[in-house]
Amino acid sequence: MRYLSQTGMGTYERCPQKWKLHYIDGHPTKPNRFLNLGSAVHAALEAFYQGRIAEPAKLDEMIAAFEAELEPAAYANAEESAAARADGLRMIRAFHAAHAPQFRPALLVEDLLRFELDGVPVVAKIDRVDKLDGTVRIVDYKSGFRPPRLDEVRQSEQLTLYQVAVERVLGLEVAAVGLYHVPSQTLFEVPAHGPERVEALRRRVLRVARGIEQADFEPRPGRHCSWCDFRESCPAWAHEYPENWEQTPLPPTPSHAEASRLADRFGELKDRIRDLESELADFRAPLEEFFRITGERVAAGDRYAVRATPGLGYRFDDAALRALLEPAGLWEKVLVPDWRAEESLLADPDVPAEIRARMERLAQVEEGWTFRYGPAAAAQADSRRSGHGEE
Numbered sequence: 335m336r337y338l339s340q341t342g343m344g345t346y347e348r349c350p351q352k353w354k355l356h357y358i359d360g361h362p363t364k365p366n367r368f369l370n371l372g373s374a375v376h377a378a379l380e381a382f383y384q385g386r387i388a389e390p391a392k393l394d395e396m397i398a399a400f401e402a403e404l405e406p407a408a409y410a411n412a413e414e415s416a417a418a419r420a421d422g423l424r425m426i427r428a429f430h431a432a433h434a435p436q437f438r439p440a441l442l443v444e445d446l447l448r449f450e451l452d453g454v455p456v457v458a459k460i461d462r463v464d465k466l467d468g469t470v471r472i473v474d475y476k477s478g479f480r481p482p483r484l485d486e487v488r489q490s491e492q493l494t495l496y497q498v499a500v501e502r503v504l505g506l507e508v509a510a511v512g513l514y515h516v517p518s519q520t521l522f523e524v525p526a527h528g529p530e531r532v533e534a535l536r537r538r539v540l541r542v543a544r545g546i547e548q549a550d551f552e553p554r555p556g557r558h559c560s561w562c563d564f565r566e567s568c569p570a571w572a573h574e575y576p577e578n579w580e581q582t583p584l585p586p587t588p589s590h591a592e593a594s595r596l597a598d599r600f601g602e603l604k605d606r607i608r609d610l611e612s613e614l615a616d617f618r619a620p621l622e623e624f625f626r627i628t629g630e631r632v633a634a635g636d637r638y639a640v641r642a643t644p645g646l647g648y649r650f651d652d653a654a655l656r657a658l659l660e661p662a663g664l665w666e667k668v669l670v671p672d673w674r675a676e677e678s679l680l681a682d683p684d685v686p687a688e689i690r691a692r693m694e695r696l697a698q699v700e701e702g703w704t705f706r707y708g709p710a711a712a713a714q715a716d717s718r719r720s721g722h723g724e725e
């Protein structure tokens with residue numbers, strides 16, 4: 335059984351056929367202006383916190399992460415794309431102005447937590463987890479125009495799922511959950527969801543898992559079909575697209591000789607992929623060096639451009655860290671299943687300053703890079719539009 339996510343369950347509940355067309359048949363979703371703007375703003379907010387202990391990302395780093403995620407194909411025309419870009423930049427600047435002066439590092443940012451609920455595999459992708467006094471708060475970003483109501487926060491199935499994920503996977507106590515409305519820079523926060531919401535989540539997960547297991551993929555046509563990406567492949571709309579539903583004869587079963595030929599070809603292609611992956615890895619190091627030394631974030635060729643987004647990570651020598659933390663009774667704190675536990679400790683004002691200073695001396699700060707690539711022409715157009723040389 336595949337992992338169920340909040341998005342996947344929501345899709346199945348709205349229309350099981352849509353879930354099948356996407357998750358089983360592999361029909362891709364089309365770029366969409368609302369989703370694209372939302373994910374570009376999320377990328378900027380992720381950059382603000384990701385790997386940051388003492389101070390957040392600079393505004394231009396947030397903007398670079400935002401620009402890298404913008405997808406011109408998601409917008410009907412250049413005006414719409416420019417308007418979305420302006421909206422996004424406005425939100426990002428306001429976010430930086432509101433949060434950079436009193437920066438508090440996040441415990442987790444954009445993390446995937448996997449667990450099982452009554453035997454059903456579930457995955458939660460959480461925007462942010464904040465450390466409170468011995469407890470944590472879960473925050474999900476909303477970049478839509480309308481601010482959420484507190485009742486929505488209290489009843490959000492998504493937040494219940496994230497809360498259960500944090501409690502089960504990380505063993506942390508969740509004190510509060512909230513939706514952060516980015517356009518108004520407002521956090522709508524309520525206490526952690528109670529057992530009745532957790533029970534409702536359990537029933538929901540089981541209901542969706544049972545439907546999928548029983549191959550219940552009935553189309554549920556309705557108003558939502560107007561913006562469904564898979565309408566042309568949906569049996570409920572077959573009458574509108576008869577050409578898509580004409581029977582095509584099944585291909586003949588391959589003979590043994592043909593299967594041998596296919597096996598050879600399969601192996602050859604796999605070998606080529608392995609060689610190409612190794613060649614790709616050889617290109618990565620010098621490109622990283624270029625971005626690191628020059629401070630630039632785009633390298634453009636005649637046909638393609640590569641955009642790089644930097645991030646920082648800390649690495650410790652386990653034995654040295656243990657020798658420092660164990661006598662202070664802090665070693666247990668980094669044994670939790672949280673890959674950023676050491677960074678949290680570094681930012682924890684309750685940890686004596688002397689210990690934090692010694693930890694900082696032990697830490698090896700490592701740079702990491704995310705690469706994205708696209709047509710060189712798009713990078714040049716972005717550069718002209720934004721009016722600055724780097725992007």
Ligand code: SF4
Nearest residue numbers: 349352553559562568
């Ligand atoms: S077109 Fe409507 S009925 Fe068909 S998959 Fe999409 S949402 Fe479901």
